[in-house]
Amino acid sequence: MGHGVMIRLRVFRAHLHRSFRHYLYGSLTVVILYFIYLHFAYRGERSRVRITDLDRFPVGHEFGGRFAKVPPPEEKFAKEIDMGGFLPDLFPRKGKEDEMGDIKGAVHEKETAGNVLAASFFIEAHCPDTTRFVHSQLWQAWQRLFATNRIVWTVVPFGKARCLPRGNSDFSCQCQHGPNECELNQLMNCAIDQLRYPSNYMPLINCIQGKADLLDARRQCLDGQQLVSVSRLLDCASGIEGRRLLARAGQVTMQLQPPLTFVPWITLDGVRSVDAMYDLTENLCNRLIPPPPQCL
Known part of the structure; x- marks a missing residue:
């Protein structure tokens, strides 16, 4: 009887040792895999160049677009960081006083009495x-009211596009109506960047809007252009510079509060105006006090 008990104890102890080794090895494996995961996740997070809330808006149109499977706005697609000068300052962040002071140089007109209105158009x-x-x-509205010298005109060609970093200085961009729209958006951003003043670029924006592609825009809008080099403008629109400018326009769009949910999106003195989409001139004139002669 004593010999049998000893055998059972030895068998039990051997089984216990095997079970402990299996448990220990399994636990160590889990811990090692966990630290490996943390290592690569941290490396991925450090190496990612992030743009301010580029995922806030889905690429598809609110009435149903070609990129309908894009995650909804509340899901983060890219995290916010300081770009550190990575993008050109196409739309510099300015205070209200800076914007109001810039209008005099932008329109080349003498000072006039009355308030100055900031009108922004996201297209x-x-x-x-x-x-x-x-x-x-x-x-x-621009033809009628530009000479009043009392409106800061800002056009931001981006809409519901999406841009993500690709490499150290490039971006991969998707626009809700396809690649041709991205190139035309980039062309408009390049025109704004190179021509600087609304008096120079607004006629081009009006012409480029709605064109089929870059070739169509060149034939109808750029041939004979004297204010800027056509080849430089097209190189910008189809290259890295244009994609960087489009991504910068995306940053400006993402700063809207409330967020953009429809295109075109119009703000007057920073506040969205739905009615301005249907009668822009009247809405601008109603906010100019006293009204200029062009509104009477």
């Missing part, structure tokens, strides 16, 4: 609503 090249608005509202 995209192939959006039908934007095309109607630019041709029937924005262009007409």
Whole structure:
């Protein structure tokens, strides 16, 4: 009987040792795998160049677009960091006093009495609503009211596009109406960057909006252009510089509060105006106090 008990104890102890070794090895394996995961996740996070909330808006149109499977706005696609001078300062962040002071140089007009209004237009090249608005509202209002010297005109061609970093200095961009829209958005951003003043670039924006592609825009809008080199403008639109400018326009778009949910998106003194989409001139004139002669 004593000999049998000893055998059982030895068998039990051997089984216990094997079970402990299996448990220990399994636990160590889990711990090692966990630290390996943390290592690569940290490396991936450190190496990612992030843009301010580039994922805030899905690429697809709110009424259903070609990129309908893009994650909804509340899901983070890219985290916010300081770009550290990575993008060109196409739309510099300025205070209200800086913006109001810049208008005098932008329109080359003498000072006039009355308030100054900031009007911003967030557009995209192939959006039908934007095309109607630019041709029937924005262009007409600009021709009528530009000389008042009392409106800061800002055009941001981006809409519901999406740009992600690719390499050290390039971006991969998707636009809700396809690659041709991205190139036209880039062309408009390049025109704004190179021509600087609304008096120079607004006619081009009006012409480029709604064109089929770069070739169509060149034939109808750029040939004979005297204010800027056509070849330089096209090189910008189809290259890294244009994609960087488009990504910068995306940063400006992402700063909107409330966030952009429709294109075109119009703000007057920083506040969205839905009614301005249907009668821009009236909405601008109603905010100019006293009204200039062009509004009477």
